[in-house]
Amino acid sequence: MSNMWRVYVTTFNCAKKFPFEENEAKTAILNEIVPQALEHDIYVFGFQELISTWEASFPKMIAPKIQDLVDLTLKFINRHASGKTFRAVGSTSTGAVGLIAFADEKIGLRKVSYSNLRCGLFNSSLKGSASLCCTLQGQNKEQETFTFICSHLNANEGPENAELRVSNYASIMSACATDFRLMPFKTSHIFFFGDLNFRVNGLQDTVTDFSNIENISKVLTNHEELNKLRKEKLVFDGFDEGQISFSPTYKYQVSQEKEYDGRRTPSWCDRILFKQYPKDSFKILSYNSVSRTSHLQFTDHQAVTLDIKVPSMTSGTELKIPTTVPSSQQIFVGDIADTLIGYVGWALTKNIHYGIIAALGLIIFYTLL
Numbered sequence: 409m410s411n412m413w414r415v416y417v418t419t420f421n422c423a424k425k426f427p428f429e430e431n432e433a434k435t436a437i438l439n440e441i442v443p444q445a446l447e448h449d450i451y452v453f454g455f456q457e458l459i460s461t462w463e464a465s466f467p468k469m470i471a472p473k474i475q476d477l478v479d480l481t482l483k484f485i486n487r488h489a490s491g492k493t494f495r496a497v498g499s500t501s502t503g504a505v506g507l508i509a510f511a512d513e514k515i516g517l518r519k520v521s522y523s524n525l526r527c528g529l530f531n532s533s534l535k536g537s538a539s540l541c542c543t544l545q546g547q548n549k550e551q552e553t554f555t556f557i558c559s560h561l562n563a564n565e566g567p568e569n570a571e572l573r574v575s576n577y578a579s580i581m582s583a584c585a586t587d588f589r590l591m592p593f594k595t596s597h598i599f600f601f602g603d604l605n606f607r608v609n610g611l612q613d614t615v616t617d618f619s620n621i622e623n624i625s626k627v628l629t630n631h632e633e634l635n636k637l638r639k640e641k642l643v644f645d646g647f648d649e650g651q652i653s654f655s656p657t658y659k660y661q662v663s664q665e666k667e668y669d670g671r672r673t674p675s676w677c678d679r680i681l682f683k684q685y686p687k688d689s690f691k692i693l694s695y696n697s698v699s700r701t702s703h704l705q706f707t708d709h710q711a712v713t714l715d716i717k718v719p720s721m722t723s724g725t726e727l728k729i730p731t732t733v734p735s736s737q738q739i740f741v742g743d744i745a746d747t748l749i750g751y752v753g754w755a756l757t758k759n760i761h762y763g764i765i766a767a768l769g770l771i772i773f774y775t776l777l
Contacts, residue, residue, distance in 0.1 A: 412717045413720070415554075416450070416713065417453075417599055417680050419603070421602075424461065427706070438480065440698055449546075452507070455504075456559075456603040457504045459473060461753055462750050465753070477508055478499050478508050493512075497509040497511050500539070503746075505560050515547075516551075517542065517543075522538075523537070535560050537580040538558050539557040539588075540555070541587075558602045570606070573643075577600075582730060608632055609673070624655070650714060655697065657709055658709050659672040660700065660707075678711070678712045682718075685721070689719040690719060
């Protein structure tokens with residue numbers, strides 16, 4: 409590893425259809441999103457919409473599925489790694505957002521902390537983040553801190569929804585600053601990724617040829633929401649992103665390799681950003697989307713990966729993050745919302761009459777009051 413860390417990050421929105429019950433399908437997915445050459449120090453996989461909305465409202469339902477992913481992915485990596493053995497660093501989830509991380513077992517694991525924030529409708533887990541902050545000791549004996557923030561931000565087009573995404577980002581960073589306050593979070597390595605949901609706006613040509621790199625560059629410069637907001641320093645100030653040379657990652661027609669759903673403007677919703685490093689101190693080896701082979705066509709998103717070498721950094725530039733803490737009332741409302749979403753969703757899958765659903769919702773509501 410010398411004085412550089414090699415990190416591989418993957419983000420993948422699974423459209424609530426990850427095939428947890430099909431072992432061959434799960435292995436086929438890993439074969440697509442895990443790199444062929446396993447030469448890295450750290451592997452991180454972030455997922456959004458791993459399971460259905462109602463299931464995601466119950467932490468006890470997603471926990472064993474996350475553990476299943478950890479076990480399967482670790483086994484897959486170690487089976488294909490040459491000369492290295494990896495171990496799990498940690499895993500966490502918020503609603504249907506899941507995060508799992510692995511590192512070379514020669515790297516010392518000193519401390520792991522987690523941050524989980526709900527920022528969906530009524531403070532529910534319909535949207536949110538799952539974050540992991542870990543202190544690792546490299547072969548040079550220096551301890552360094554890495555933070556990985558997997559998120560699913562507010563959806564849909566329009567300026568109001570863009571403002572909510574910016575607000576979601578600020579809330580997530582604030583939550584991490586609070587939850588990781590005993591670690592050097594603000595001055596260390598930070599990767600922020602997921603279905604960030606920023607859109608392409610004002611694009612009149614609905615049949616843009618995205619195989620043309622010049623077209624991609626023009627759209628990203630003139631019409632891409634996140635790039636414009638970053639230029640105005642309204643979001644992700646102090647972060648960098650690799651050059652995008654791949655086609656928009658959303659919204660595809662399910663079961664199609666390259667066909668977009670005409671009801672949405674194709675957009676680069678799935679992104680990976682990282683806290684800025686000194687110029688020429690890091691190297692992006694690859695920032696790309698994963699081909700939509702038949703094994704990945706169950707979702708309307710395209711997975712994205714980042715392969716990067718970053719410098720040893722025991723103390724870097726400190727991010728300025730305003731700290732706000734959700735009120736007890738917000739948390740309480742979120743608990744009620746998740747409970748109602750969970751039980752109503754469960755009842756719908758069981759074809760229970762709507763009257764029973766309404767009665768059940770009222771009972772739960774008054775029980776929680």
